[in-house]
Amino acid sequence: MVYPMPSMDTEEWELYPSSCFGAEIIEYTAISQDGDDQERDLAISLDVILPDDLLEKVLSMLPVVSVIGSESVCKRWHEAVHVLRCTLNRMAPQKPWYFMFTCSDEVVSGFAYDPSLRKWYSFDFPCIEKSNWSTSSSAGLVCLMDGDNRSWVFVCNPITKDWKRLADAPGGRSADYSALAISASRKSHCYTVVVARCNQVPGEYYLWELSINLYDSETGEWITPFKEVLHRWRGGDECIICEGVLYYLVYSTGILVNEEHRHRVLIYDLTSRHNHTSLMSMAIPVPCSLTCGRLMNLREKLIMVGGIGKQDRAGIIKGIGIWQLCDKEWHEVSRMPHKFFQGFGEFDDVFASSGADDLIYIQSYGSPALLTFDMSQKLWKWSVKSPMMKRFPLQLFTGFSFEPRLDITS
Template sequence: MEGETSWNSHCIDDMSKDIGEFDSFSELSDEGNKEMIVSVDSILPDDLLERILAYLPIASIFRAGSVCRRWHEIVSSKRFLWNFSHVLSQKPWYFMFTSSDEPVGYAYDPILRKWYSIELPCIQTPNWFIASSCGLVCFMDNDSRSELHVCNPITKICKKLQEPPGMKFSDYSALSLLVSRTSHNYTISIVKSKQVPGNFLQWDLSIHIYDSETMMWATSLTEVLTGWRGGDESVICDGVLYFLIYSTGVGTPENRHSLVAYNLSSRSSPLIRSLIPVPGPLTCGRLMNLKGKLVMVGGIGKPDRPDIIKGIGIWVLNGRNWVEVGRMPHKFFQGFGELDDVFASSGTDNLVYIQSYGAPALLVFDMNQKLWKWSLKCPVSKKFPLQLFTGFCFEPRLEIAP
C-alpha cells in the first residue's frame, strides 16, 4: 500500500547478510574529461562518514546499514550512537493504534511522510496509559495500574519497573515521563485519584515519583480535594508536575477544568493554592512538554453549551498566563467529520498531533511555522461504525535505553 513500509525490513538486527559492493558514482576528471569511477569507501574516513550518516532521518539510517558491511558496522557502533546523540533531535513520530483490542498499528514519520508497521514491546492493549520523552515510552496497565514498563520503541529495549506505592485500584490516574537529554536518567510520576467513600465532593489524591537513578518509588504527596477530582492528563516541565483536575459539581462552567502546578522539589501544598485557571470553557484538555514549555491543546466549548465543541485551540503557559499560539482553521476542523468533545493529542519538539477517536485522520501543527497540515493517509481505514482510533507521539532515538 502506498505510503506504508514494513519497519521490520529496516531493523538493524534483521539487516541482510548478503553484503554487496557499494554503488559507485561517476564524475568527470579535469584531465581529458575522462570518466572516473570512484568509490565513496575510498574517499571518506570512518569518522566523517559516521557524522554524515548521523544526520539522516532514522528510517534512512536503518536502510544505510544494509548497503554494505562497512556501513552496517558503522551504524551499529557505539561511536556512531554517540555522534547520533549529539545531532539535533529527530522530528517526533506518531503511533496510531488501529485496533480497539490489540496494540497494533502504524507509526508516522513526518520527515519522509511515510507510515511504518511497528510492533510495540510490553504493552498488551491500546487502553494502557502511555507517556513519552526523549526516545523512551512508559506503559502502565489500565486494570491494576501497577504494571509499568519503560522501553525504546525503535530498538525494542524494555525494562519492567517495580510496582508503585499507593492505592492499587484508583478511579483516575495520570502518567507522565521526563527524560534528561544529558544523563538519560528519567523521572516518572503517577497522580492517583479515588473518591472518598460516601462523599461525591471529596477525592483522595496522591502523587508518586519514580527516579531511575535510585530505581526507587516515593510518595510525594497525599491530600484530600473538595470539589475537584484528578484525571488522566499530566506532564512534567522544568521540574514542575502539571496535571488537570475536574470539577465535581461546584463552580461555574468556566471552572470545569483547572490546572495544578506541583513543584517536584519544594513539594508545595495544599494543591488548591497552586491552581491555574484554564484559558476558557473547554470540552477537554491535553498537556504536553514542547522544548521545556507547557503546551495545552483544548477543545473550545460553546459559551452556552461548554460540553459541545466548536473548535480546537493551542496555548502555551507563560508564568501563570496562557498565550494562544494557534486555533484550528474551520476547514481542518470540518475535515475530521463528526468530532467528539474529546480527542487524542500529543506532541514534542515543535510538532503537535491531533487525532479524532472516530477516524484515522491525523492533523499536524508546526509550532515554529504556525502551519496546519494533514499527514499522509493512514494505511488503515475505518471498517465499522464503533471502531476507535487513538495514538501517541514519541521521538525516535537509537542511543537511549531505559
C-alpha cells in the same frame, strides 16, 4: 509479508516489506535514485576518503530510518551506526513519530507516521498489550501503564525494542483516575516517571485523595512525596513534566456559576519532594471553557491543546485551540481553521493529541485522519493518508507521539 504503504509525494499506495523495527535491522524499501550510467566511472566514492568521525557525523544527521538502513550498506557503515547506538547524544534530534492504532481488546498493532519522510510504516509496538494502557514519552523513551493493573509500569525504546518493567508503583492495582508522565534527560539518559492517582474518599462525594508517586531510574525506587485531599475537584488522566515541574489537569465535581473554570492545572515542583503547600491554592485556571485538554512538553514549554466548548453548552465542542503557559498565564498560539475541523467529519468533544519538539498531532477518536501543527511555522497540515481504514461505524482510533532514537535505553 508486504503491507500497502503510501508513496512519499502522493497518496497512492505501494507495497512495502514488513518492518521489524528491531535493534538488529529494519527492512525498508530502497529509494531509487536517478543517475547517468555513462558518468559512473568518473564518480569518486566519498566512503574511501571520508574519515570515521566525519562518516559518523553525516549519519547522525539523517532521519532514523535512513540511519538504520545504512547498517546494511557495508561493514564500515554498520560499525559507524553501532557507534551511534552506543554513544550518548551523537544523533541529531528527530521529529516525533505518531503511532496510530485501533481501540479494541485485541493485541495492539498499528502504523507509525514519519513526518520527515512523510511515510507510514507497519509497526509492532513493544510491551503495550491493550488500547486502554496509558502512555507518555520523552527523548526517545515511551512509558506505559497497564490499564487493568495500575501498578505495572513499563519503559521502552520503541525503535530498538529495548524495554523493562519497573518496580510496582505504589497504590495497588486500581485507581479511580490515574495519570502518567515521564521525563528523560538527553545528556545522562536517566529518567523520572510520575504516576498521579486520584481516588474518591469513601462516603464523600466531593472529596478526592490525590497522591503523586515518583520513580527515579538512578535509584530504581518509588517514593510518594505528596498527598492532598481535593474538595470539589478530582484528578484525571492528563499530566506532563516540564523542566522538573509536574503539571496535572484537574476537573470540577461541583456546580459552578462560571463554566470557564471547570478545569484547572495543578503545579508541583518535583525537586521540592516533601512539599506540604496545597496545590489547589496555586492552581491555574484554563483560558476558556474546555471539553477536554491535552498537555504536552514542547522544547521544555508547557503547551495545551483543548477542545473549545460552546458558550451556552460547554460540553459541546465548537473548535480546537492551542495555548502556551508563560509565567502562569496562557497565551493563545493558534486555533484550528474551520476547514480542518470539518475535515475530521463528526468530531467528538474529546480527542487524542500529543507532540514533541515543534510538532503537534491531533486525531479524532472516530477517524484515522491525522492533522499536524508546526509551532515554529504556525502551519496546519494533514499527514499523508493513513493506511488504517474505518471498517464499521463505531470503530475507534487513538495514538500517541514519540521521538525515534537509537541511542537511549530503558
